[in-house]
Amino acid sequence: MRGVRMPTVAVVAALVAATGGSAYVAHRANRVEDRRLLSERASEIALILTSDFAGLQTQVTTMAAETALNGADPRAFRTASAALAPASGGFATTTALVRVGRPGGSVRYLVKTGPLDATSAAPLADLMRRAAAAGSAGATSLVLGTGTSRVLGLAHAVGVGHLVVYEQLPLDLEAAASEASTSAPFRELDVALYAAATRDPDALILSINGPPPRGDDVATATAPFGADTWLVATRATSSLTGALAADEWWLILVTGLFLTGVLGFLVETLLRRRDYALALVAERTEELQASVRELEEAQGKLVQATRLAAIGQLASAIGHELRNPLGVITNAHYLLRTAVERPDGKADVLRHLDTAEREVGAATLIVSDLLDYARARAPVTSPVDVLDLIDEVQSVMPPPPDVHVERSDPASAPSVLADRDQLRQVLLNLLSNAYEAMPEGGRVTIAVTSDERTVSIAVTDTGIGMDEQTQAQIFEPFFTQKVRGIGLGLSVTKRIVETHRGTIRIVSALGAGTTFTVGLPAAGAEEAT
Amino acid sequence: MSRSVLVVDDEAGMRETLVDILTSAGYTVTPAEDGAAALQMARAQPYDVIIMDIRMPAMTGVEVLASLEHPPPQVVLMTGYAVDEQLRQARENNAFAIMQKPFQVPYLLRIVEAAANSAA
Numbered sequence: 001m002r003g004v005r006m007p008t009v010a011v012v013a014a015l016v017a018a019t020g021g022s023a024y025v026a027h028r029a030n031r032v033e034d035r036r037l038l039s040e041r042a043s044e045i046a047l048i049l050t051s052d053f054a055g056l057q058t059q060v061t062t063m064a065a066e067t068a069l070n071g072a073d074p075r076a077f078r079t080a081s082a083a084l085a086p087a088s089g090g091f092a093t094t095t096a097l098v099r100v101g102r103p104g105g106s107v108r109y110l111v112k113t114g115p116l117d118a119t120s121a122a123p124l125a126d127l128m129r130r131a132a133a134a135g136s137a138g139a140t141s142l143v144l145g146t147g148t149s150r151v152l153g154l155a156h157a158v159g160v161g162h163l164v165v166y167e168q169l170p171l172d173l174e175a176a177a178s179e180a181s182t183s184a185p186f187r188e189l190d191v192a193l194y195a196a197a198t199r200d201p202d203a204l205i206l207s208i209n210g211p212p213p214r215g216d217d218v219a220t221a222t223a224p225f226g227a228d229t230w231l232v233a234t235r236a237t238s239s240l241t242g243a244l245a246a247d248e249w250w251l252i253l254v255t256g257l258f259l260t261g262v263l264g265f266l267v268e269t270l271l272r273r274r275d276y277a278l279a280l281v282a283e284r285t286e287e288l289q290a291s292v293r294e295l296e297e298a299q300g301k302l303v304q305a306t307r308l309a310a311i312g313q314l315a316s317a318i319g320h321e322l323r324n325p326l327g328v329i330t331n332a333h334y335l336l337r338t339a340v341e342r343p344d345g346k347a348d349v350l351r352h353l354d355t356a357e358r359e360v361g362a363a364t365l366i367v368s369d370l371l372d373y374a375r376a377r378a379p380v381t382s383p384v385d386v387l388d389l390i391d392e393v394q395s396v397m398p399p400p401p402d403v404h405v406e407r408s409d410p411a412s413a414p415s416v417l418a419d420r421d422q423l424r425q426v427l428l429n430l431l432s433n434a435y436e437a438m439p440e441g442g443r444v445t446i447a448v449t450s451d452e453r454t455v456s457i458a459v460t461d462t463g464i465g466m467d468e469q470t471q472a473q474i475f476e477p478f479f480t481q482k483v484r485g486i487g488l489g490l491s492v493t494k495r496i497v498e499t500h501r502g503t504i505r506i507v508s509a510l511g512a513g514t515t516f517t518v519g520l521p522a523a524g525a526e527e528a529t
Numbered sequence: 530m531s532r533s534v535l536v537v538d539d540e541a542g543m544r545e546t547l548v549d550i551l552t553s554a555g556y557t558v559t560p561a562e563d564g565a566a567a568l569q570m571a572r573a574q575p576y577d578v579i580i581m582d583i584r585m586p587a588m589t590g591v592e593v594l595a596s597l598e599h600p601p602p603q604v605v606l607m608t609g610y611a612v613d614e615q616l617r618q619a620r621e622n623n624a625f626a627i628m629q630k631p632f633q634v635p636y637l638l639r640i641v642e643a644a645a646n647s648a649a
Contacts (some may be wrong), residue, residue: 324540331549348549
């Protein structure tokens with residue numbers, strides 16, 4: 001099993017990073033929003049709770065005002081306080097009228113409607129002093145006692161003779177909490193109210209929905225209470241922005257990871273499929289190359305075979321042609337041997353020598369043809385007077401007895417840029433072919449025409465002619481219609497003409513004769529092109 | 530009586546030397562330049578032996594052999610280059626011998642002698 005592809009790893013890593021990042025950002029945004037909402041709720045709750053306690057403050061303030069009106073008469077105070085702060089609703093309320101000495105001075109309780117906590121004498125005295133110092137600014141407050149015997153003490157300056165009225169009421173934390181927790185603002189929240197500006201456990205007035213919240217995710221809000229500042233601390237038990245928003249980050253995470261898995265699988269599948277396709281292509285390519293190699297080998301063998309066949313064809317054609325003169329020479333040799341032994345044999349000897357010489361010439365011609373064909377010499381060109389060359393060829397090769405040769409020459413004497421020897425051979429070949437095409441005799445016409453670019457030499461015979469198939473094959477090497485000859489003459493002729501950048505055309509009809517036309521670039525036309 | 534031989538070859542050199550050789554060997558020799566002429570002459574007059582080239586224009590030696598009437602004279606064929614098909618046809622038509630050019634003259638004379646004896 002091959003390992004997971006690198007691109008897949010990269011895609012998965014990128015998607016995991018993106019998913020994690022998105023989830024983190026969503027989580028952060030949600031937390032920020034949560035804190036903002038919590039902070040707002042804390043302020044709201046502070047307002048509600050302090051207004052709940054505003055009645056108490058009013059009570060104390062009113063009591064102070066009445067005490068002042070009554071001239072701080074203890075008896076009047078007792079009556080007034082009983083009316084203003086009745087021990088109703090399960091609250092055992094204690095009130096007191098206190099004289100506070102000069103700032104920092106002693107505290108003396110003039111009237112007490114109930115017991116005061118003796119253990120709290122010092123904090124109480126301090127509360128009284130603070131109230132006296134606060135004057136008409138408002139009540140001061142303090143939580144006293146521990147456990148179930150906790151009380152909230154409120155003090156307010158009377159404004160006369162350093163007197164302070166004091167009211168204390170027990171704190172029933174559970175009752176207050178259960179009452180408050182049912183109201184809307186407290187849902188989903190742990191709330192604590194402190195009668196102090198800090199989260200002092202001793203100053204805890206009430207705690208709703210659970211113990212007083214602690215930790216970093218607690219929002220606080222302050223609220224003025226008389227001359228004091230109270231504090232609300234709250235913490236959300238669940239997200240304030242809603243379950244969906246709170247869960248958004250892990251929804252993003254789960255969805256992202258799921259999509260990552262799907263995409264990773266998809267990418268891996270596609271990669272594996274691509275790898276498979278590539279492997280298949282490579283395999284096919286290898287097969288194809290193997291086929292090509294086999295084909296090349298086969299072709300090589302074929303070329304070799306063709307070459308051997310060509311050599312065989314050449315060898316048999318030459319061998320065949322040479323056997324005839326060799327046979328005659330062998331015979332002549334035998335005859336010479338017998339003739340020289342006869343006293344009157346001289347005439348016969350000469351005759352047989354002639355025969356042998358003729359056959360040697362025939363054999364030489366065959367070998368020459370072969371060498372002409374084999375030795376494709378590049379032409380060495382010079383301006384050649386065409387009419388002059390035709391005169392020369394005619395004198396070298398006079399026609400057979402029944403053949404008449406006619407000329408059709410132009411007024412001017414055209415010349416071509418050619419290899420004179422090679423061009424002579426071309427004309428000799430054409431002329432001898434024309435002669436041989438007319439075993440019954442006839443007429444050969446050599447016609448020369450020229451323009452600025454081309455000189456054309458047409459050799460026409462009135463001989464046997466040839467059909468179309470023969471015309472198509474006539475220039476192929478070893479093709480011959482003659483009984484004798486190896487079939488290289490026209491092949492060599494064509495090659496010479498083509499190396500001179502010329503053309504050779506054939507027009508023929510069976511029984512009517514043949515015209516070979518050779519076109520060669522005129523001397524001077526060479527420079528023009 | 531001298532035995533008669535018809536020599537058929539389109540090539541003058543071969544034809545003439547064969548005439549000379551066979552004449553000096555004691556045969557009555559008649560030359561022919563091509564197959565058609567040979568066929569005509571063989572029909573006009575019986576020869577003991579016909580010695581004939583295979584490759585000739587218009588009519589090959591094998592074709593002449595196939596066209597000869599019964600009873601055929603003994604025919605010796607000559608060839609420079611043996612084409613299988615022609616050899617097969619020559620044998621089917623009971624050629625007496627097929628000689629590959631160039632041949633040694635004494636060998637030729639023994640073949641012609643054997644053919645002439647066989648004909649007689």
